[in-house]
Every structure is written in C-alpha cells, then in structure tokens.
Amino acid sequence: MMNSSMLLSITTFVYAFVSVLYIGAWTFKKEFLAKLGMAVLICGFACNTAGIGLRWVESYQMGYGHAPFSNMYESLVFFSWTVAALYIFVEFKYRERIIGVFATPLIFLAIAYASLSPNIADKISPLIPALKSNWLIGHVITCFLGYAGFAVAFGFSIMYLVRSEGKDEKGLMARLPSSAVIDELTYQMVMFGFLFLTIGIITGAVWANSAWGTYWSWDPKETWSLITWLIYATLLHLRMMRGWHGKKIAWVSILGFMAVLFTYFGVNLLPGLHSYA
Amino acid sequence: MKKKASNQGPLNRVWMFFSSVRLTVVVLLSLAFTSVIGTLIPQNASEVFYLKKYGQGWSQVFTSLDIVDMYNAWWFLLLLGLLVVNIIVCSFERLGYTWKIIFPKKVVFRLERFRRMKDKETFTCDRPLDDLVGRYEGLLKKRVGKVTRETTETGAALFAETGRWTRIGVYVVHLSVILLLVGAVIGSIWGFKGRVSIPEGDTTDVIELRQGEHEHLTLDFSVRCNSFDVKFYDTGHPDEFKSNITLLEKGKEVLTTDILVNHPLRYKGISLYQSNYGTASARNVTVSVTSRDSGMVYQKLLEFNKPMDLPENRGRFVMERFAPGYNFRGHNLGEVFVGKVIAPDATETSVIIPLKFPTFDKMRGGQFVFAVEDFEKQYYTGLQVNKDPGVWYVYAGFILMIVGCWVTFFMSHQSYCVEIRNQDGAGALVEISAVANRNSQSLKLKTEKLATTMKELKS
Numbered sequence: 087m088m089n090s091s092m093l094l095s096i097t098t099f100v101y102a103f104v105s106v107l108y109i110g111a112w113t114f115k116k117e118f119l120a121k122l123g124m125a126v127l128i129c130g131f132a133c134n135t136a137g138i139g140l141r142w143v144e145s146y147q148m149g150y151g152h153a154p155f156s157n158m159y160e161s162l163v164f165f166s167w168t169v170a171a172l173y174i175f176v177e178f179k180y181r182e183r184i185i186g187v188f189a190t191p192l193i194f195l196a197i198a199y200a201s202l203s204p205n206i207a208d209k210i211s212p213l214i215p216a217l218k219s220n221w222l223i224g225h226v227i228t229c230f231l232g233y234a235g236f237a238v239a240f241g242f243s244i245m246y247l248v249r250s251e252g253k254d255e256k257g258l259m260a261r262l263p264s265s266a267v268i269d270e271l272t273y274q275m276v277m278f279g280f281l282f283l284t285i286g287i288i289t290g291a292v293w294a295n296s297a298w299g300t301y302w303s304w305d306p307k308e309t310w311s312l313i314t315w316l317i318y319a320t321l322l323h324l325r326m327m328r329g330w331h332g333k334k335i336a337w338v339s340i341l342g343f344m345a346v347l348f349t350y351f352g353v354n355l356l357p358g359l360h361s362y363a
Numbered sequence: 364m365k366k367k368a369s370n371q372g373p374l375n376r377v378w379m380f381f382s383s384v385r386l387t388v389v390v391l392l393s394l395a396f397t398s399v400i401g402t403l404i405p406q407n408a409s410e411v412f413y414l415k416k417y418g419q420g421w422s423q424v425f426t427s428l429d430i431v432d433m434y435n436a437w438w439f440l441l442l443l444g445l446l447v448v449n450i451i452v453c454s455f456e457r458l459g460y461t462w463k464i465i466f467p468k469k470v471v472f473r474l475e476r477f478r479r480m481k482d483k484e485t486f487t488c489d490r491p492l493d494d495l496v497g498r499y500e501g502l503l504k505k506r507v508g509k510v511t512r513e514t515t516e517t518g519a520a521l522f523a524e525t526g527r528w529t530r531i532g533v534y535v536v537h538l539s540v541i542l543l544l545v546g547a548v549i550g551s552i553w554g555f556k557g558r559v560s561i562p563e564g565d566t567t568d569v570i571e572l573r574q575g576e577h578e579h580l581t582l583d584f585s586v587r588c589n590s591f592d593v594k595f596y597d598t599g600h601p602d603e604f605k606s607n608i609t610l611l612e613k614g615k616e617v618l619t620t621d622i623l624v625n626h627p628l629r630y631k632g633i634s635l636y637q638s639n640y641g642t643a644s645a646r647n648v649t650v651s652v653t654s655r656d657s658g659m660v661y662q663k664l665l666e667f668n669k670p671m672d673l674p675e676n677r678g679r680f681v682m683e684r685f686a687p688g689y690n691f692r693g694h695n696l697g698e699v700f701v702g703k704v705i706a707p708d709a710t711e712t713s714v715i716i717p718l719k720f721p722t723f724d725k726m727r728g729g730q731f732v733f734a735v736e737d738f739e740k741q742y743y744t745g746l747q748v749n750k751d752p753g754v755w756y757v758y759a760g761f762i763l764m765i766v767g768c769w770v771t772f773f774m775s776h777q778s779y780c781v782e783i784r785n786q787d788g789a790g791a792l793v794e795i796s797a798v799a800n801r802n803s804q805s806l807k808l809k810t811e812k813l814a815t816t817m818k819e820l821k822s
Contacts, residue, residue: 150596180804212596215604215624270804277772284768288761297625299636299749300556301757302547304434306402316395320388326801327384345395353402 090144091208093137094163098201100130101166101194108186115261120183124174127190131170134197138167141210150212155226158354159208162200164226165350168234169193172278176238180271182263188241188248221293229286229311233346235279236318240343242272243336250333269332272339273325280318287311310349317342381452390446397442401433447544450537461530464776472511472522477780480796482807484814489790492518492783498820499781499793506813507779517784518791524778530800532770539764546756554751555580561588562643562743566611570748582633582748585611589619591640591742604637606744622746632750639745642698645685648738650716652680652731662736670705677730678706680714689715696720700735775799777806779813793817 107123110116141154154160170193173186200206246268249259262268290308295301302308321338324330330338380386404425405412413422413431429436488495496512496519503510507523557570557580568585572578589607596602609619610630622628627636652661654675661674670679682702689699696717704712716735717723724733777799784792795814799806 212598212600212602215601218603219625274804281765281768281772285765288765292758292761295754296627297636298638299627299634299747300751301754304401304406309398309402313395313398316391316398320391320395323384323387323391328388 088140090137090141093133093140094197094208095201097130097133097137097166098194098197100126100133101170101190101197104130104186105191105194108184108190112184112187112261113258117183120186123186123190124177124183127170127174127186127193131167131174134163134167134170138163145210148210150210152213152217153223153226154210155222156213156217157207157211159200159206161226161230162196162206164230165233165237166193166197166200168227168230169196169237172231172234172238172275176271176275180267182267182271184262185242185245185268185271187262188245189238192237192241216297219293219297221289221296225286225289225293228282228289232279232281232283232286233350235275235277235282236314236339236343236346239272239275239279239339240346242268242275243339243343246272246336247333265332269335272335276318276321276339276342280315280322283311283315283318287315307349307353310345310353314342314345314349317345378452381448382456384453386445386449387453390442390449394439394442394446397433397439400430404430404433406434407432443544447541450541454534454537458534461534465527465530470511470524470527472513472520472524472778472780474513474515474520474780474782477520477782477796477798480798482796482810484795484810485793486814486818487786487790487792488818492785492791495783495791495793496521499783499817502813502816502820503779503781506816507777515782515784518782520780520782522778522780524776526774526776529770529774530776532767532774535763535767536771537767539760539762539767542756542760542763546753546758546760548753549756550751550753554753555749557748558638558745559586559748560641560643560743560745561586563588563590563741565743583612584617584630586635586746587611588744591744593640593742604640606637606640606746608635608746622744632752634749634751636747636749637744638747641687641743641745642685642740643687643743644741645700645738646741648682648700649736650680650682651734651736653734655730655732673704673731676707678704680704680731680733689717691715691717696723702733704729704731773802773805775802775806777809779810781817 104123104127107119107126111119111123138154141160145152145154155164169189173189173193176189177183177186200208245262246265249262249265249268251259287308290311291301294303294308317338321335321342324338325335408431410422410426413425417425425431429438433439500510500512500521503521503523508525509523511522513520513522556573558573559567559570561567564587566585566587568582569579570582572580587609589609591607592603592605594602594605604624606622607619608622608628610617610628618630620628622635622637624637627634629635648665648667650663650665652663652673653659654661657675659674663671665671665682667682667684670681672678673680680702682700684701686699686701687697689696689701696715696719698718700716700718702714702716704714706712712727712729714724714727714729714733716733718735721734722732777797779795779797782794782796784794786792795810795817797806797810
C-alpha cells in the first residue's frame with residue numbers, strides 16, 4: 087500500500103529530474119527539453135499534491151486529524167508545493183520557458199532537504215493545543231505563498247545577475263529572456279510575495295490574539311517576518327518612487343530572500359513561540 | 364514636486380526632509396536592522412541573566428541603551444515616530460494632486476498622447492467605418508467602461524477608461540500603517556496585560572500586571588476556577604488544556620464557561636486566555652512507610668498537618684505541604700511533598716519526597732523510608748487577563764492594508780484608445796493603444812487580448 091512518505095520521496099526524484107531537464111534545455115538550447123520539463127513538473131506537482139492529501143488522510147486514520155502543516159518536514163514539503171504551483175502559473179501566464187532554470191532547483195532543494203536531512207523527522211505527530219485552530223491552515227498557506235513569491239523572485243534575480251554578466255550575445259547568457267522581462271517578472275513576484283506575506287503576518291497576528299491574548303509579542307519569528315516585510319517594503323519604495331531597476335533591485339531581492347530564509351530556518355535556533363516550525 | 368529655489372527657507376527644508384522617499388528608505392531599513400538586535404539578545408530578562416551571559420561591561424551598555432527592552436526604547440519609538448511623520452507629510456504633499464486626478468471636473472482624453480505611443484496593436488479591416496465603430500463601442504463598454512466617441516479628420520476615435528479610483532490604493536496602505544500604530548498606542552495607554560493563577564475551587568478578582576513587577580489590579584468582577592483539566596495523547600504530547608470558569612459580579616454568578624487555548628473568554632472588554640497550569644496542592648495522599656529493621660511496609664491515607672503515629676512506637680509523621688518546586692543543594696527537584704518525623708524525644712527531621720525520584724528518601728538514612736504511592740492533584744489554572752481597546756484600530760488597519768496592497772499591486776488606472784482611420788478604398792485601419800499608471804505588463808496582456816477579439820469581430 088502506497089503511503090505519503092513514499093509518494094513524497096518519488097516527488098523528490100521527479101523534481102530533481104525537472105531541474106535537470108530545465109538546465110539541459112538551457113545549456114543545450116533544446117526547447118523540447120523545457121517543454122518536457124514542464125510536463126514532468128506538472129506530474130511531480132500532482133504527486134506532491136497527492137502526497138500532502140494522503141498525509142492529511144493518514145493523520146485522520148491515526149486519530150490526530152490535522153492539516154499537514156505542523157512540523158518542519160510538512161512545511162518544507164508544502165513549500166515545494168507552493169513554489170511549484172507559483173512557477174507553473176508564471177510560466178503559463180508569461181509564456182517564458184527558460185526562466186525555470188533558476189526556479190525549479192529551489193523546488194527540488196526544499197523537498198530534498200525535507201526527505202534527506204537526518205534532523206527532520208517525517209513522523210506524523212499530534213497537534214499541540216496552541217496549533218489547534220482554524221487559523222492554522224489560512225496562516226500557513228498565506229505565509230508560504232509569500233515565501234514562494236520571494237523564492238521565485240530570488241531565482242529571477244540570480245538569473246538577472248547572471249544574464250547581465252554575459253557580454254557575449256551568442257553565449258549561454260543570451261538564451262535567457264531579455265533583462266527587461268526578467269526585471270519585470272522579479273518585480274511582479276515581489277509584489278505577489280509581499281501581499282501574501284502581509285496577509286500571512288496579519289492572520290498570524292489575529293490568531294495570536296485569540297490564542298495568547300496579544301496580536302504582537304516580538305517573538306523572534308514575528309520579528310523576523312517583520313524584518314523581511316520591511317526589506318521588501320524598501321524594495322517596493324525604491325522601485326516605485328526612486329525608479330530603481332535591474333541589478334540594484336536584484337541585489338535587494340536577494341537580501342530580502344536571505345531574510346526569508348532566516349525567518350524560515352534560522353529562527354528555530356532562537357527561542358520562541360514558533361519552535362515547532 | 365519640486366519647490367522653487369526662492370522658497371527654500373528653513374521651514375521648507377524641514378518639510379522637504381520629511382517628505383523625501385530617501386527618509387522612508389532609511390527609516391524602513393533602520394527599523395529592519397535594529398529589530399534584529401532584539402531577536403539575538405533576549406528581551407526583558409533579569410539583571411542577573413545579562414550579567415552572567417554578557418559580563419559587567421556589556422550589561423551596562425545594554426541597560427543604558429535600553430537594548431534589554433529595545434522595542435519600547437526611546438530610539439526605536441523615535442524611528443516609528445519618524446515613519447508616521449514621513450507618511451503623513453508625503454501623503455499631504457501628494458494627495459492633493461492625486462485627488463484632482465481621481466475627481467476631475469471632466470474626463471479629458473487627448474488623442475495626440477495616444478497617437479504618439481510606440482506600442483500599438485494595429486490591423487486593417489474592410490468593413491464600413493460606422494459598422495466598426497458600433498461594434499467596437501459595444502466591446503469597449505463591456506470590457507473597460509463608459510465610451511467617449513470623437514470624430515477625427517480620417518474617421519473616429521473611441522476612448523474608455525477604468526480604475527481611476529485605484530490611484531487611492533497607496534494612500535489606503537499608508538493610512539493602514541498609521542492605524543496600526545495608533546491602535547498600538549491606544550492599547551499601551553488604556554489597556555493592560557496581566558496574569559492570574561487560580562487554584563481549583565478558588566475565587567479571585569486581583570491580577571498581577573506584567574509591566575512592573577508585583578503591581579496588582581482589581582477587576583470589577585471576580586473569577587472562580589471550578590476545575591482544570593489536562594488531556595494527553597497516548598504519545599505523551601499534550602492534547603487539551605481546559606479551565607471551567609465562573610464569573611461573579613458582587614457575589615452573584617453571571618457566567619460559567621470553559622476556557623481553552625485558542626478559545627478565550629471575552630467579558631466587558633477584558634479577555635481571559637488559557638496560558639499555563641500547574642499543581643497547586645494535593646488531596647488524598649497515600650504514603651508508604653517502609654521499616655528498615657523489619658522490612659515491613661505500611662500504607663496510610665494522610666491529610667496535611669494531621670500527624671500519624673509511626674509503627675513500632677517510633678514517634679509520629681506529619682505531612683506538611685506540597686510544593687511545585689524544591690531547591691535541594693542547588694538542584695530543583697520539581698514537585699515534592701514535604702513532611703517531618705517527630706521522634707519520641709521531640710527531635711524533628713524533615714522528609715522530602717520528590718515525585719520524580721520515588722526512592723529519594725532512602726538517602727536520608729532514617730529508620731523509615733517514606734514514599735508517596737498515590738494522590739489526587741489539585742491544579743491551578745494560569746490565565747492571562749488582557750484589555751486592549753486599541754485592537755479594533757489594529758484590525759481596521761489590517762483590512763485596509765490587505766485591500767490597499769491588492770489595489771496598488773494588481774489594479775491600475777487604465778485608459779484605452781481605439782482609433783479607426785478610413786483608408787480610401789483599402790478598408791479601415793484600426794489602432795489600439797493604452798496607457799496605465801502602473802503594471803504595464805498586465806496592461807499589455809489585456810490590450811493584446813482586446814485586439815484579438817476585435818480582429819475576430821470583423822468577420
């Protein structure tokens with residue numbers, strides 16, 4: 087009988103294959119590899135979705151009955167899922183194929199870290215009382231959509247910097263979309279991420295108010311999400327009001343993503359209310 | 364908006380300083396980077412803690428710069444204050460201009476402006492002009508909005524616009540930030556945060572405030588804890604903490620309910636939250652007494668402070684109290700029972716029975732070894748008692764912020780122009796151009812779609 091851990095392990099390998107296909111499409115200049123990459127990505131995404139769904143069912147069978155958003159393993163798997171969903175959407179909306187080169191590896195890395203790291207347990211455990219709330223699902227989904235937006239923006243920013251290094255107009259770099267397109271896409275992704283991070287912080291605050299009686303308590307995770315929010319708010323002001331573009335914006339977006347990573351992983355090293363994920 | 368050089372008085376320069384985006388960027392980044400400090404250095408810990416962890420010198424630096432409570436420090440609040448002034452001045456500076464755009468006396472479309480645009484969708488069509496104008500007018504009305512028709516030297520131009528109001532979005536976002544901070548200020552002036560521990564069966568109306576140690580506040584109602592319950596999963600993880608509470612006003616019961624984590628009780632603007640619990644005392648304690656000489660084990664149900672006679676005429680034992688923690692030679696033994704043995708010659712020896720270490724009393728080397736076999740816990744419930752009249756401002760700010768961000772990021776003020784030129788004998792030339800105040804990418808996609816539909820309409 088197939089269980090969720092097996093499905094998610096399969097997903098990991100499928101996503102690895104997707105990254106290879108996209109990188110292949112770029113280096114060997116084969117459009118069909120990128121098309122195949124998208125097809126395989128959609129399969130992987132379906133597998134990922136099924137894995138999360140099955141894990142949800144399994145938690146009910148074990149008598150705990152909660153959404154699979156309660157520990158590091160589950161959150162990484164969901165992170166992969168949101169980045170994959172967002173990337174699929176972006177490729178279809180903007181009809182640019184090669185942009186997956188720097189975004190699909192992130193999808194793979196997150197789920198690979200979940201599956202392979204010895205520090206991350208994939209056991210389904212019951213929900214502690216503080217997490218038993220209808221806010222859990224809304225809070226986690228919105229935060230991760232925010233993270234996903236910033237992750238894809240990060241991928242695009244790296245691509246922008248790589249692209250602008252390429253002097254040779256016929257080389258590897260020239261096969262990437264034009265700088266203007268990457269720049270615009272980065273900005274779109276940052277706006278998407280910012281809106282959802284905002285909603286994520288707000289749902290968290292409303293939830294905290296109903297669980298702990300205060301909507302803001304400067305717990306490290308809260309504070310770091312605010313730091314992330316402030317950095318991206320700065321980026322938006324620089325772009326909209328001071329006309330920053332290109333490399334400068336790419337670097338601010340990378341700085342912002344470092345803050346996202348610290349909010350996600352680094353904070354667990356500090357004491358606080360979010361010690362579970 | 365640039366002021367003329369002649370207006371550069373000192374007051375003007377102050378105004379310019381506060382209306383600059385550069386200030387915004389500096390303040391936002393300063394808030395971000397200083398906030399990091401508070402996540403690395405534990406906040407509001409005891410003086411001893413800082414001394415132990417960072418040494419004399421650093422502790423003094425931290426204390427004098429208020430880093431031990433940095434989110435309430437004067438310099439952090441000053442940054443927030445600067446942000447508020449910056450937002451207000453910027454909005455003041457720009458809102459008048461935006462307002463005129465949002466509510467114009469008359470909406471004017473300038474054909475020249477559209478004609479000069481580079482990105483245009485163009486195609487030719489061999490239907491008569493009047494027919495095309497009629498069809499396109501209907502389509503534009505459906506897709507965009509009210510259509511204005513203008514006759515040109517070579518045909519006609521149709522204009523339509525949408526989303527003029529979306530220009531207000533960014534002001535809504537900034538208003539929301541101010542509402543959040545106003546809410547926070549109201550909460551810190553007229554609200555309070557406190558806590559109270561109530562043993563099962565007890566009633567109280569006095570809570571301990573968090574700010575300022577040992578400050579107390581009397582509520583105008585009292586709270587009785589009827590019972591406290593904790594449930595565990597079979598894995599040992601906690602499942603549920605539940606207090607059954609009765610509120611009393613002037614001795615009269617007004618309300619009985621359960622308080623759980625995530626399910627607080629709100630009453631007269633005051634909220635009671637389940638925050639922690641512990642063992643207040645114990646009932647029906649069964650003690651086993653093992654004699655060293657005979658190896659005999661005696662069991663007895665005890666009450667606190669009621670002496671029991673020890674077997675073999677060795678004196679008496681008194682169970683004195685239960686304590687949630689006990690310091691034994693520098694180690695905390697956790698929950699303990701404390702009692703004493705009174706020998707026949709009236710000398711007293713104290714007996715400590717920690718729950719975590721059942722054979723602890725053997726070490727004492729007395730004639731009898733005491734252990735607790737069974738008892739009933741009497742819990743206390745730890746409730747957080749808060750009042751925050753600012754929370755509604757904060758929530759209003761939350762809603763405005765989400766709506767404002769949505770409007771600012773994904774909507775725009777778009778104007779479309781469809782010009783139809785009659786080309787002698789060669790049908791009509793259709794040119795579609797559009798302009799928006801932001802989101803050029805989505806405008807482009809929408810214009811392309813509009814052009815495709817218009818091309819299909821011709822047949």
